[in-house]
Amino acid sequence: MNLRNQIAVRVAQLVKSYKPDSPNAVDGISFEIESGTVFGLLGPNGAGKTTTIKMILGLVLPTNGNVQLAGFDVAKDRNKALRHAGAILEGSRNVYWRLSARANLEYFGALRGMRGKSLADRITQVLDTVQLSDRSNEEVRYLSRGMQQKVALATAILHEPDVLLLDEPTLGLDVQASRTIEHVIRKFVEEQGKAVLLTTHQMDLAERLSDRIFVIHKGKKVEEGETGDVIARFGGQRETMEIQLAAIADKNILDPILNNFPGLSTASEGDKTVLTWMDTGSQKEFLDLLNLLDANNFTILHAGRRAATLEEVFLNLTSEKSEPPK
């Protein structure tokens, strides 16, 4: 089924309460995912992302609300809806470790009603897509974490679903494996017009891949929109200044300086130190900071203004001071 430009997933007023006396894990969220797009569902740990994905797949039953997957109501037609969905679930093995990648694909393919030559051809194709053809007969337990995740991805796309739900698909993977998964997601969306729901804590990945983002915090929607718009809306209100120092700074000297400038954060990047200032004060304060650094013999490689990143916007949206709307 080609669902291009159609609504692949529709979530309406979704609520999940695990315990009556505890706050709702998911609290009345609604969104739609169009085919041909990547939808980034972002939030800190415990925000309700995994519960939302599992409710979309019918693995967790909602307390209230409705989910439609590929036009099917998941509560009523779960089996039909699932024909159109594939998923990688976070923290799970997803596949059998004592079977080879190929045997896993044969098994899950059969469960999906695939058989014979069409299944064999499709297995060859997906193994090639995830770059695992040469290791396909090894038991999954002997593969690296990145390769295991590629097997999980191959299993998820084997039956050519219209919607792919990926919960932390690149967690713990090296750069190469992450890039392969990113490439497969792009191909799936751009060439095949399918839809992807992605959760990740890697904001750079979310920013590169997501057409739209939905920020969830404590079960509630905090913000939703096209990725660029959200960054512009929430990052554009602030001057983000970045100062790059030539070496790893001595904390004993740097920390007293940082204390004088609220909103200033520091990070190490290789053998350099990067100071980021989102809530920049006046130009005078910025110059004061530069002078102070210079006076303490720090070598300033670069200082300037730059656009806010999704990570900075995300941190701002989900910080404790910015509680979700009641």
Added chain:
Amino acid sequence: MNIAMVGAEFQRTARLARSYWLEYISDLVLYTLGFLLLIAVFRAASASYGPQGYLSTLIGYTTWKICASVLVDIARIASEEAHTGTLEQLFLSNLNPGLVFLGRSLGIVVNHGVRGAILALILASILGVFQPVTLPAILVFALTLAGAGGLGFALAGLALVYKRIGGTLQLLWQMLVFFTGALAPIQNIYLDALSKTLPLTWGIICLRELIINKATITTLWQNGILIRLLINTAFYLFIGGVLFTWGQRKARELGVLAHY
């Protein structure tokens, strides 16, 4: 459930068996030696214990070994796969989870069936009590197995919700060997009453009648043993269906399909 799915389960079971070959051989050696030790103890305890006694014990022992293993494995796999995370992937297939589990159970039956048959063959050959397997015996055994599978499904349903059922399975494993008359007749009136409610008991009685006393299915039907086996099996299948359906719904309601 379709043929392709059952085929896939058999293939998966066979592939996993290759991975666990050492465990299977150890199991075979352990249960062979265990049975021979048991026979030695029974012989020492009673001078009249002879080949007919060996055969009677062998029927109970093999039935228990296969059926109890199937029962325990069905329940254990629900708990184990929830722990590893593959259970959710099974629930993501567009088939009814109960049917997926039924397919899985057939794989388990074949696995334990083959291993049990090899064990029985070795023991019967050692003791010189080999008997041909008849169709009525196969049918009665299948009914006994179905009852055990029903209880396995019931426990799998509970495992989906309550997770840690290892202790319960261990207890049940022991109960089924000692309280079903699998090894020796039960003398105590209360224990005898308990044994008649368990799966396996009526099946073992029927199998002994068929194999040792050369009874026919008609005789079993007329003396009421077979109907009791049917009722017992139907009861456990019903309980299994109800509890598994409840368990998988409750686990999805609580969001614990993948939790351990």
